[in-house]
Amino acid sequence: MIRAIIKGKQLLLLAGLALGMMVLLACTSASDTPIPTEQPQGSQGAPGTDLSQLLAAVNTLSESGALGQQNARPQLGGTLSNNNTGIWITGRGEATGVPDLAILNLGVQALADTVAEARDQAATAMEGTVAALRANGIAERDIQTAYFNISPRYTSREVTRCPASQTQSSSRQIVPSVAPMIAVTPQPLLGAAAGAAAEPEPIVIVPEVAAGGELRADEGCYKEHERVIVGYQVSNQLTVKVRDLDSVGAIIDQVTEAGGNLTRFQGLSFTIEDNKAMQDEARAAAIADLLDKSGQVATLTGVELGQLVYITESGSSVQVQFRAESAFAMSAAAAPTPISAGELTVVVTMQAMFEIQPSGS
DSSP, X not given: OHHHHHHHHHHHHHHHHHHHHHHHHHHHHHOOSOOOSOOOGGGTTHHHXXXXXXXXXXXXXXXXXXXXXHHHGGGGGGHHHHTTOSEEEEEEEEEEEOOOEEEEEEEEEEEESSHHHHHHHHHHHHHHHHHHHHHTTOOGGGEEEEEEEEEEEEEEEEEEEOOHHHHHHHHEEEEEOOTTSOOOOOOOOOGGGGGSOOOOOOEEEEEOBOTTSSBOOOTTOEEEEEEEEEEEEEEEEEEEEESOGGGHHHHHHHHHHHHGGGEEEXXXXXXXXXXXXXXXXXXXXXXXXXXXXXXXXXXXXXXXXXXXXXXXXXXXXXXXXXXXXXXXXXXXXXXXXXXXXXXXXXXXXXXXXXXXXXXXX
């Protein structure tokens, strides 16, 4: 990038000099001063000689880099950091501790023909769930509604559509009365009207009969699927913090019993409420790992490690997860649900860049 800028400046300078010389030559040629017919031998072609010498001098300066030297020098100091030149190292540190907090994700779900019915069932089941939590010493501040929803439940069924206009034109026809259809025949006219024209033959509408003797299906009918509401669903989910880890199994059993078949259990996780001390420990281990690696890389590559010019941190924690399906399977067998908190590991990653010290400095 720097070389491109310097080269552009050199081209602009050359263009400016050439333009100036052209103006000078134009002014000289337009002058009214007569040109001597005889000139000294050494002065012939002086303007052209001066122009060629000037252009040669400019080309010499361009090739030597003297024109861009002044612009290039101030940028040398930031070359290392701008071009990411140096030694990049990543350090990793861990700290392990015992969790002191369990997070339960549980709730109830009811399905009924009406919204009112579903809401009443869900409310009754949730009241029993909350009562079981309070009976186990869970504080109000540790019980939080995480999700509440009322929605319809659908099913799909196949229906046959027959538009009325198409049905009449395609499946019915008007024909003269034939057996075995019964036609109502009017009585003969009496008196003066006896000589009048006879009544037209009565007609009836009969289904069109196919060649095989069966009624032909309507050509205008079609089948489609439609959604039909079969009921309404109410869901109510809680996030519960359990600080006594020894009581987690008993709480799961009692909540399952209180909510019955409406109980829904989404999972369980463990954490450390205040993990600052563990993060500090993991960070110190990550920096020690980073410094050790950077020194080793410098030694193996035969360079001298320079000053630290960049460093950043990224961290993550690994939590122990628990599957809800296992809890329900064991509680259904009338046995207490065993829960193991295990250990929690906090991981901190540090990335840094060191300059490479020039040799002989």
